[in-house]
Amino acid sequence: MSQLLHTMIRVGNLDASIDFYTRVMGMKLLRKSENSEYEYTLAFVGYGEESQGHAVVELTYNWGTNNYDLGTGFGHLAIGADDIYAQCEKIAEAGGKITREPGPVAGGTTEIAFVEDPDGYKIELIQMKSATAGLG
Numbered sequence: 001m002s003q004l005l006h007t008m009i010r011v012g013n014l015d016a017s018i019d020f021y022t023r024v025m026g027m028k029l030l031r032k033s034e035n036s037e038y039e040y041t042l043a044f045v046g047y048g049e050e051s052q053g054h055a056v057v058e059l060t061y062n063w064g065t066n067n068y069d070l071g072t073g074f075g076h077l078a079i080g081a082d083d084i085y086a087q088c089e090k091i092a093e094a095g096g097k098i099t100r101e102p103g104p105v106a107g108g109t110t111e112i113a114f115v116e117d118p119d120g121y122k123i124e125l126i127q128m129k130s131a132t133a134g135l136g
Contacts, residue, residue: 006056006127007045007077009121010068014041016118020058021045024096025079025115025123028058039063068119076114076122084113084125090117 011017020025027045033043040063046056057077081087084102092098099122100114111127 003050003053004055006046006058007049008058008060009074009092009119010065011059011061011119012066013118014059014070016045017059017061018043020096020117021059024091024094026090027057033072069118074121076124078124078126081125082128084111084127087125088113088115 013066018029023046027047030044030046030049032041032043041061043059043061044056045059046054046082048054050056088098088102098113099116099117100112102111102113102125104110110130113125115123115125117123
């Protein structure tokens with residue numbers, strides 16, 4: 001059976017991104033590797049290992065590239081949480097940027113919020129009780 005392993009995003013400041021995803025979002029730094037020949041560093045963060053069924057985020061830092069044009073194709077990462085209201089309070093207290101306060105989605109009952117990481121990537125928080133029901 002196949003499994004989603006990770007999503008890769010390019011970051012301009014690896015230390016700031018690792019700090020955000022671990023300290024602010026509560027993930028763990030699972031592993032980190034450096035490739036000096038091709039001048040890049042990878043850091044994998046998540047709530048658990050892929051071998052345990054978790055999908056993780058691969059943070060790719062290409063040495064000397066400090067920012068990227070995020071474009072219009074990528075939307076967001078989505079994370080399920082038991083209490084998005086409390087999680088948003090903790091994120092804000094830790095210095096994270098809340099771009100949409102928690103509450104029901106327009107025209108529906110699913111409760112969501114949005115957070116932005118240091119590179120401008122959007123992260124949607126979805127109340128777990130409705131995370132698998134779709135956005136209705």
